[in-house]
Structures are given as structure tokens and as C-alpha cells.
Amino acid sequence: MNIIVLAKQVPDTRNAGSQAMNADGTINRSALPAIFNPDDLNALEQALVLKESNPGSKVTVLTMGPGRAADILREALYRGADEAVLLSDRAFAGADTLATSYALSMAVRKIGAFDIILCGRQAIDGDTAQVGPQVAQMLGLPQVTYVRRIVSLDGGKMVLERAIENGTEKVQAPLPLLLTVDGSAAPCRPRNVYRMLRFKRVATPQESAAEGFKYNAQLAADDALRIKEWNLEYVGGDAARCGLSGSPTKVKKVDNIVFKAKESKRFTAADEDIKALVGELLENHTIG
């Protein structure tokens, strides 16, 4: 199978301190570490599981972002991805979800034949959950969102378990297909040291051309160590549909909202929910 994973580098908003927001309400990216978007790691894990059960498969990870986004591509390679593509161009800057989806869909077309695209349900910076569905729409693919588990794959048909409010549901969909994977799906496997020691030399053309890069000999001998870097022209995109000019979303103002109500949680009567609740109470020493 040819499997594509869409991933995003995001500021780690889960550990946001007082410096995390600028006065105008935008994110102060320099105050937050840049990480692999958590749900995208769940998507990568599903891709790697698929690869394992379908020998000969290939997992390609695609991200759009500035040069430093190559860090999450390396991370994906450490965990088991086969190939990495960085979609990077000034023309993509300032993109909202629509312009992002357009650019990503053009890059997917450039990758060529594929059986399945996996993305995280949503990114922790924008929290829109729109990019996955929009990419599916632009590529004319069926989509299944909030996927928790791939149940089976048989005769070009995939059965999936989706997380829905108060439970799960099973759906079937034909390939090629786009999935958005929920954060409640299996966590991603760890970085593998053998892969890490090999792929830490991985570089984009820009990185390998930089002064002080010392692994050019390895790159020359091992094609897997090159991250592909594609720009707007290469993927054949329309500049008017990219970046700020392709983004109908205009931020008018950002307000700080303080929730008055106390934090509440809902737990169902399912065994795993009760187990999770008890685990949490044990952990914070309420009981035990």
C-alpha cells in the first residue's frame, strides 16, 4: 500500500506559560516549543500498523511549513516512516485552513498513486479539525473522521471504528480514502534508536547546503537520508489560492475568555472510562 500521512508542526499549547500569547492575542511562537501535533502522531501510528500488516507498503509523511518543520519529518522517520516531504514556500505563508488544504492536496497529487491518507483529527494550535476533511473534498475522496482504530481491510474496503459522543461506531469505506485519526487512538510507538542514529543525518536540500553540515558523504550514499523539499511551482499550485491571498478567513479580534464554571468531566459507565476515572483519582491522591 501507498500510505500518506499529513502532519503539522505546532507550538506546544498544552504547556503554555504566561508568555504564550502576544498582546494582540496571537501566539508567541518563540515562547513555545515546536512539536509534532499530537493527533498526527496517532495518525502516524495507524499508518505504521497498516504498513506492518501489509508488507511492502510505504509510508510518506508530508508537512507544510517553514524549514524548521523538517524536525517533525525527522521525528516521523525515527518512528518508522519511509519517506518525508517538506512543502515550503513563502507563497504559503499566512494560509488559513482552506489555503492549507489546497496546497496539501496539490502536493498529494504530486506524490502520485496512493491508497490512503491519514491525518490527525485536529491541530492543537488552530483546533479547527477542517484540514483533513477539506483535503478529502479537494481530492474527491471519501473520508472517515474521528477514527479510533482500523478494524479490518479486505478487498479494497476498510472497516473503521470512530469515536462519537457516548460511544463508538463502526463504518465501512472503500479505498482510496482519507481518515482523520482521533487522539484517543493508540499512541504512537516511540522513536527507535537504530533509526534515530541513522536518520538524524537526514536533511532538506537547504540544510545539507548549509555550512557545517557534515553528513554529505552519507547523503550521497543513502537516498533515504534526503528530505524532499517542494515549492509552489513544483507542485503546480495557483498562487492566488495559497497563503494569505487564498485565505478567506480574516481574524477580526481575539478575546480572552475565562470560564466561570468549574472544570467538569463526563464519564460513561463503560469499564475503561471507570478505570480511567479511578486511575486519575489514585494519581491525584483523592483515593487510594
Place this chain on the structure above:
Amino acid sequence: MNYYSDNKELQHYLKHPLLKRIVEMKERGYSQAAEYNYAPVDFAEAIEGYEQTLHLVGEICAGTVAPNAARIEHEGPVAVNGRVVYAPATEENLDIFRKAGLMGVSLSREYGGLNFPAAIFTMMQELVCRADAGFGNLWGLQDCAATISSFGSEEQRKRYLPMVSAGATMSMDLTEPDAGSDLQSARLKATFSEEDGRWYLDGVKRFITNGDSDIHLVLARSEEGSVDGRGLSLFICEKSCGRVKTRRIEEKMGIHGSPTCEIVFDHAPAELCGSRRMGLIKYVMSLMNGARLGIATQSVALAQAAYSEALAYAHTRKQFGKTIINLPPVYDMVGTMKSRLDAARSLLYETARNVDMNYQFAELAASRPLTPEERTESKLFSKKADALTPLIKGMGSEIANMNAYDSVQVHGGSGYMRDYLCERLYRDARITSIYEGTTQLQVVAAIRYATSGYYAQLLEEYLSVEVPASLAPLKERIAALAAKYGAALEKVQALGSQEALDFLARRVYEIAAYSIMAALLLADAAADEELFSASLHRFVALAEAVVAGHAEYIGNFAMELLTNYK
């Protein structure tokens, strides 16, 4: 949280100058990069790789192993139909370490290993044991593979080592119901069958850590009629033979996640490892030295965990209108814990580096004859490793216990409750000064280096370090400890009594250990004053009090005192 990135003191030991030589030898001059795509091209890349790996281990330990430890403590392993079933969270830990490729850390690349030096493996083990000392045993037992690597046949290396790299677990089956500290009396029987040319094992082993492992190293009596250590050989036995069964799992005070088993060999087929009769006198001695370094590492990890817990609690708990860390009796305890921890860690990594150099020379000697200079050097490292190992195993484990005790004390009544981690650490730490040789046995192993003047010589060597002017007074104070050490030793030797020497040995040992730890910490502070200066000041003051106390005891000692014990 990440146990590596949050620990600057541990990171410091990745910068030691001797590491450059260790890595160069381990990597055979960086000659493997062409053959293995994960081998480093030079020292800088090797260090970069170790750092990345330590970050990964630190992340897994803080993120998965530490949270799992409480579950493992409750669920524990159980024996079902002769097999050990680990707690589900233990399986989860093992799974993540296997997927991360962390099961054959020190093994050569030709056997699927990472080929990391022992000093780096030790750092990783510290991280794992800080998260869960019990799991640390299961994971750390991969180090048994070094014995097959050093003494097994090429055929055995090719068969077993890749299994270990891929995640097979190991155990060393030495102790028997009637052979504990005295392994010479081991009785488990090994019989050679002329019929099929194989060895078979029959008998019982007891107190075996991870006794249902995939690959057992078994000490057994191969020479019928023999009674001492020279009749014992070492065997490799696989779980898959189906003839090694776990009869029961001990219910222990601590390290609940590490199953301690009584196992029965029922005509279990096994392979001889190395030569007959060399089992105890050569292979097990080497195995035990590695295991002692492992327990010393576990001890430092527990000392760290106990300190971290106490520090965090003392900073949040309020009494008498202030956080208790501001109260002198509390900051005394917490600050002293940190000093003992730093001192023990410094001695741990000094030991690990020398053990490592010792391994490297042994490897080199196996590939070609050593030059006379190399032989001389190799002996120096070997002696240093042998002298330092009992020092850190004994003192490290005692310090783990002291820190665990103080950690509970800082927590007050809460620390006595199961709700707090320090309660488990207190129980987990207790075994460190017992297994792989009690502290008393470490003193026995160490005392000859005290009486021969070797520790004094080492102390002098460590004190030759150049220090900035700000640390010069401390250096003088440590030199004064050395003088006290000399005087105490002289007095003991002048007594001319073996019994008096045995009686006072622990005190001599502690004087030597505290002085050496102070000198090593001085060297660390000379390299990074900001990081170690405060800890050094506190430790020197502590060492002065301990040394003065023991020196006073020895100074006042008269043979008549012994009669009052009998």
C-alpha cells in the same frame, strides 16, 4: 517531564575527557560507519547519538515507566502453571523498550546491538531505575549477555545475542537454597549425556530475579563428586525447552515488579558456556562485577528519586506559616540528600568509566596481542575498576537507604502513607545494600585496597586536579581528610589482629569512601563550579564529620572492647 533533560548533574558525565578514549576504542577507531548505517563517523556524532538516546530514554521513563510503576506495584507478577505472568504495565514497558530498540544497548552491531559503552548504558540504567527500580532489574539484566559475548563460542554469540538485541529477557541463576553468599556450595546438577552429546540440568535455584527469563545463565555442578567452586560450570538454558518451571514468586518488601523466583530444572537441556570448571571462578566473578555496578546504578537512581520527591514536597508543604524548605532542619535534610546523591553519582561514573576501559582492553586483547605498554595500562584500569566497584556498590546502596529514609522524614506523616512515592522508594531501596553482595561483603572485597594503600594512592591522584582559587580551601580540607585516613589506617594495622581489622574494616572503608567521593566531587566542581559548588561545600562538611567520628572511634579503640560484644 524528561528524566534526562531535567538532570544537569547526570548530563555532566557525558563530558568527561576519558569518554573520548572509551568511545574511540569501543568504535574501533570509527571503522563501522561504512558497514552499519547507524554507526557514528566520529566522536562528535557518537556523543550526539548518545544524547539523543538518553533524551529518548528520559522521556519514556518519565512518561511511561514512572506512571506505570504504581500499577505494577499493585498488580505485580504472578506464577501461573510454572510460568511468570508479568503485570500488564510491565508488558507495556517491555513493549516500548523493544520498539525503541533499547534491549541490546552494549552488544556489538554484528549481533544486532547498539554498541554503546558501559558508561552510557549506566546512564540509561540510572534513568530507568529512577522511574521504577523493579523494572530496572528486568531491563538491566540484558547486561548478562556480556558474559556470553566474552566467554561463549562464536556459535553461541550468533545464536543468543541477536535474540537479546531483539528483546529476549535474561536471568542469572546462581543462588540456591543452601548457597547464597557462599556460591561455592552450589549443587544444581549438570550431567553430560554421551547419547546425544548434550548437557542436562536438574535441581532448584532460589531468589532468582526474573527467573522465568527467555535465556538463563545457570551455575551448575558439572564435576560429579566435587564440593568446591572448581567443580562448577556455567550453562546457557532456554525457556523454550519447557523444562524450567517457576515454582513460586517470593513476596517481597519492595521492587514488586521484579519477580524473584524459585525455579526447578527438570532435566533441562543446556549448553556449556566457556570451559568446564571455570563457571564460578572466572565467569560468575565477571558477571557479578557487572551486576554490582548495576545495583550501584540502581542505588544512585533511588537516591535521586528520593531526593526529587523530598525537594518537591518541601517546596509545596506549608507549616508554621511558611514552606518547610525554609526551615533549617528541613533544608539540612534536603541539602544533605543532594550532596550525598552528587557524591555517589560522581563515584558511580568514575567506576563505570574504569569498568568500561577494562572491557575495551579485554576486547582489544581478544582481537590481537597487547603491546607491553597496553598491557601495563590495561592492568591499571582493571585494578581501579576492581577497587572502585565494591566502594560504590556499598556506599551507593547505603546512600540510597539514607536518602529514602530522609525522604520519608521530610514528608512527615504523609510519607508513611502509601499515597506518596517516597514510601515505595523506602522499601525499594532496602534491597540494594543486600543483593549482589551485602555492604558487609563489599567491605571485605574493598579492605585489601585500603590496607595496601591503594585507596590513599587514588585519593592523591584525584586530589591532583587543578582547582580555581575559590575551591582551593576545600581542596585543603579534603587533603586533611586524607591525613586522618592515613592515621586511622596506621592505628588499625598496628593492632596486628585480624579480628580487630575485620571489626574496624567498615569504619576504615567509610573513611576511604567519603574522602574519595569528596575528591571526585571536587573535580566535578572544578569543571563546573556553578553546578557542583554548593553540593561540594555541604559534602565536605559532612565527610569531615563522618571521618572525624570514625577516626575518633578507631583512635580510642582497644582490643578489650571486643570482649564486650561477646
